[in-house]
């Protein structure tokens with residue numbers, strides 16, 4: 001089974017590398033170090049308020065269109 005070292009992107013092979021999927025113990029420890037220092041943790045969610053408002057507007061427009069095209073909406 002072949003893979004790429006998540007740290008240095010070197011090709012690794014589960015049959016060859018004892019530290020698979022890492023190419024070496026050094027890379028494995030570096031990965032652990034990344035986790036320990038929370039390098040992988042996104043500190044802040046990437047929310048753009050304008051994008052959210054825009055998305056909401058699209059949803060409302062879609063709802064209006066659905067109502068207009070809805071043949072069941074003739075009861076009132």
Ligand SMILES: [Zn+2]
Pocket residue numbers: 005006007008009010022023024027
């Ligand atoms: Zn590596």
